[in-house]
Amino acid sequence: MEKYRVTPGATLRLADLDPADTGGIDKATAKAETKTLNRRLESQQELLYAEGKHKVLIVLQAMDAAGKDGTIRHVFDRVNPQGVKVASFKKPTSKELSHDYLWRVHEHTPATGEITIFNRSHYEDVLIVRVLGLVPEDRWQRRYGHIRAFEQLLADEGTTIRKFYLNISKEEQRARLQARLDDPSKHWKFDVGDLDQRKLWDDYMAAYETAMSETSTEDAPWYVIPAEHKWYRNLVISRILVDTFDRLNMAFPEQTEDLSGIVVE
Numbered sequence: 001m002e003k004y005r006v007t008p009g010a011t012l013r014l015a016d017l018d019p020a021d022t023g024g025i026d027k028a029t030a031k032a033e034t035k036t037l038n039r040r041l042e043s044q045q046e047l048l049y050a051e052g053k054h055k056v057l058i059v060l061q062a063m064d065a066a067g068k069d070g071t072i073r074h075v076f077d078r079v080n081p082q083g084v085k086v087a088s089f090k091k092p093t094s095k096e097l098s099h100d101y102l103w104r105v106h107e108h109t110p111a112t113g114e115i116t117i118f119n120r121s122h123y124e125d126v127l128i129v130r131v132l133g134l135v136p137e138d139r140w141q142r143r144y145g146h147i148r149a150f151e152q153l154l155a156d157e158g159t160t161i162r163k164f165y166l167n168i169s170k171e172e173q174r175a176r177l178q179a180r181l182d183d184p185s186k187h188w189k190f191d192v193g194d195l196d197q198r199k200l201w202d203d204y205m206a207a208y209e210t211a212m213s214e215t216s217t218e219d220a221p222w223y224v225i226p227a228e229h230k231w232y233r234n235l236v237i238s239r240i241l242v243d244t245f246d247r248l249n250m251a252f253p254e255q256t257e258d259l260s261g262i263v264v265e
């Protein structure tokens with residue numbers, strides 16, 4: 001899955017990557033493998049909590065309708081709901097805006113034994129903020145450095161970080177938004193404001209390219225996930241996460257008491 005990782009220091013060009021890539025696997029095989037990986041994630045989460053040594057942060061970023069919610073639902077399908085936290089970052093409140101942009105983010109980072117998913121994140125502060133010009137350029141330009149330092153701090157203090165950009169084409173977004181309009185039971189998901197952001201598609205792509213090029217590091221890598229086929233998206237993210245947990249070499253803690261001979265009456 002390393003082919004989807006944004007190499008630290010390299011300049012990313014989204015136009016070179018195929019959002020409809022399926023890695024040559026078919027849907028049925030992919031779904032079966034994802035099911036197996038879902039179960040492995042379930043035990044890995046239990047082990048993470050039991051061991052109480054590591055913290056895991058997953059960052060999800062994408063354009064509207066690219067499938068952030070579906071990803072969370074499918075990849076963590078089997079995981080104990082008590083074992084994962086989701087922090088969703090919306091438009092900042094006036095209180096949040098009166099602080100620095102990382103202020104509201106830090107408190108949601110995972111504690112020891114926890115997995116936290118950021119559904120949107122501090123990256124909005126170099127994405128929508130840059131595209132809409134919500135702060136002057138000299139301010140957002142400095143944020144890439146802050147973000148690298150912030151994530152390095154988290155990593156140095158024991159947080160494993162994986163960041164995923166769900167890559168869909170502009171045409172796929174059109175089709176998904178139109179499908180929401182065509183199905184009254186999906187109208188609640190339709191946000192007219194998404195159409196304004198859609199008009200700025202190219203600016204967003206440029207902002208994503210810079211953000212990922214500037215902040216994909218050894219300890220906090222970005223992955224560009226081909227996301228047009230949901231089953232492949234789920235498979236790739238599941239594989240990356242299971243592999244990440246494997247590398248933590250976790251073990252259940254040793255029982256310090258001698259339990260031999262104890263019988264529960």
Ligand code: ATP
Nearest residue numbers: 064069089090091092119120121124125128129191
């Ligand atoms: P969904 O539409 O599936 O419910 P969502 O993540 O799109 O999920 P919304 O409430 O529709 O949630 O959108 C959140 C909006 O808040 C997005 O347009 C996002 O760009 C914006 N946002 C998030 N963080 C910031 C920020 N720091 N500054 C300005 N806007 C932000």
Ligand code: MG
Nearest residue numbers: 064065191194
């Ligand atoms: Mg939305």
